[in-house]
Amino acid sequence: MIRFPTTAELDKVRPRSVFVGDKLPNALKNLRMAKSEKKLGRVYTPKFIVDLMLDFGGYRYDTILRKNVIDNSCGDGAFLVEIVRRYCNEFLITSDDLIQLKTELQTFIHGIEIDGKECFHCVQNLNKIAEEFGVYNVAWDVLNADTLTVDAYNGNMDYVFGNPPYVRVHNLEESYEGVKKYSFAKEGMTDLFIVFFEIGFRMLNSTGLMCLITPSSWLSSIAGNNLREYIFLNRNLSGVIDLGHFQPFDAMTYTLISRFKNGQRLDRIEYYNFDEKTLDKNFQENLPFDFIKIGNGIFLSKRENLELLRKIKVSNLPSYVSVKNGFATLADKVFIGDFEFLEGTIPILKASTGMWSRCIYPYDKNGNPLPREEFEKSKEAFSHLLSMKNRLPKSRDNRNYYCPLNNKSVL
Numbered sequence: 001m002i003r004f005p006t007t008a009e010l011d012k013v014r015p016r017s018v019f020v021g022d023k024l025p026n027a028l029k030n031l032r033m034a035k036s037e038k039k040l041g042r043v044y045t046p047k048f049i050v051d052l053m054l055d056f057g058g059y060r061y062d063t064i065l066r067k068n069v070i071d072n073s074c075g076d077g078a079f080l081v082e083i084v085r086r087y088c089n090e091f092l093i094t095s096d097d098l099i100q101l102k103t104e105l106q107t108f109i110h111g112i113e114i115d116g117k118e119c120f121h122c123v124q125n126l127n128k129i130a131e132e133f134g135v136y137n138v139a140w141d142v143l144n145a146d147t148l149t150v151d152a153y154n155g156n157m158d159y160v161f162g163n164p165p166y167v168r169v170h171n172l173e174e175s176y177e178g179v180k181k182y183s184f185a186k187e188g189m190t191d192l193f194i195v196f197f198e199i200g201f202r203m204l205n206s207t208g209l210m211c212l213i214t215p216s217s218w219l220s221s222i223a224g225n226n227l228r229e230y231i232f233l234n235r236n237l238s239g240v241i242d243l244g245h246f247q248p249f250d251a252m253t254y255t256l257i258s259r260f261k262n263g264q265r266l267d268r269i270e271y272y273n274f275d276e277k278t279l280d281k282n283f284q285e286n287l288p289f290d291f292i293k294i295g296n297g298i299f300l301s302k303r304e305n306l307e308l309l310r311k312i313k314v315s316n317l318p319s320y321v322s323v324k325n326g327f328a329t330l331a332d333k334v335f336i337g338d339f340e341f342l343e344g345t346i347p348i349l350k351a352s353t354g355m356w357s358r359c360i361y362p363y364d365k366n367g368n369p370l371p372r373e374e375f376e377k378s379k380e381a382f383s384h385l386l387s388m389k390n391r392l393p394k395s396r397d398n399r400n401y402y403c404p405l406n407n408k409s410v411l
């Protein structure tokens with residue numbers, strides 16, 4: 001087994017700007033780099049998701065001992081805290097040597113975080129856990145650095161866990177050039193999280209395992225093209241948990257947990273969805289790679305649905321509809337129905353039911369909101385919306401929606 005050197009040992013060989021234990025050389029610089037949540041894509045992972053992912057990734061029992069594990073966007077340590085807890089519990093089953101435990105925590109558990117403040121909190125949180133087990137003054141290997149520039153861990157990790165930053169390409173600013181150097185970021189409107197897949201793969205050793213929680217968009221987006229190509233070439237995706245409509249974060253995005261395993265070319269993946277009541281994964285099926293690859297994308301569903309989807313996607317029949325834009329009303333009962341009037345409405349195909357219906361649509365052909373006087377001309381549609389005013393949730397963000405009662409015609 002490869003023993004990965006500690007930060008202290010690495011520092012002897014070559015100087016690095018790192019954050020070890022309670023020293024914070026990069027903190028001030030990186031606080032400036034921190035700027036805003038949007039630019040760093042900071043979303044914290046709740047404990048039940050961390051536990052779910054560590055279990056899904058097999059980070060349990062005594063197999064974890066003396067294995068290198070990293071969260072390379074560790075924030076304040078949501079994953080690392082649980083990793084340390086599990087490590088200490090397993091170690092102490094067979095040994096009471098706290099000095100050895102301290103050495104192993106320093107040697108095998110790693111983190112990287114760009115934001116100095118987060119990094120500092122991470123170390124504090126790790127100290128708290130270690131102290132619960134009677135271990136003090138651990139020189140944690142938590143780097144305060146930009147992961148895109150760190151290659152010291154490449155090829156040495158048994159496990160990579162994390163919730164990488166979600167930062168759209170147009171918010172990347174000065175990191176943009178660094179990001180574009182990665183081959184997974186060469187196509188489409190990239191997001192930083194896609195680069196973290198590539199970084200994670202580079203960090204894994206030949207039998208390593210990676211488990212990430214990310215937006216599920218990479219399954220079919222153009223930006224995910226190279227990532228998907230890599231997966232089909234290496235056949236290393238071993239399982240997914242599709243969180244579907246469940247939102248573990250405040251961020252509005254569909255979320256997926258994906259698990260990758262090096263060492264053998266797999267022929268199928270384990271497909272789970274997520275049970276919101278038990279907050280646990282729910283096994284659906286083993287899906288062969290040939291089933292989930294439809295066209296250029298990856299699709300997840302029961303086999304019978306995938307077969308149907310494949311027929312639709314690869315058939316040469318003329319398209320019944322072509323979707324240019326999808327939209328959400330956030331109040332379908334108000335906006336959508338089989339109205340007796342046509343003026344002020346458009347025909348729509350409701351994705352959730354596959355049924356044609358009509359939708360009140362106070363916009364012009366280019367999607368710009370109509371001035372109130374203009375929309376008032378569609379008398380019945382206008383008075384329908386007026387009568388439904390109280391059915392719109394108070395929390396609704398009316399800046400983005402047509403609200404005929406407001407003094408301003410269009411908000």
Ligand SMILES: C[S@@+](CC[C@H](N)C(=O)[O-])C[C@H]1O[C@@H](n2cnc3c(N)ncnc32)[C@H](O)[C@@H]1O
Pocket residue numbers: 039040041042043044045071072073074075076077078079112113114115118145146147148162163164165166
């Ligand atoms: C989605 S958060 C996850 C934090 C933590 N791992 C958790 O699960 O709660 C992503 C983290 O990545 C950090 N980050 C953003 N860009 C980074 C980069 N280039 N290198 C290292 N960390 C980065 C952010 O500051 C943030 O703490």
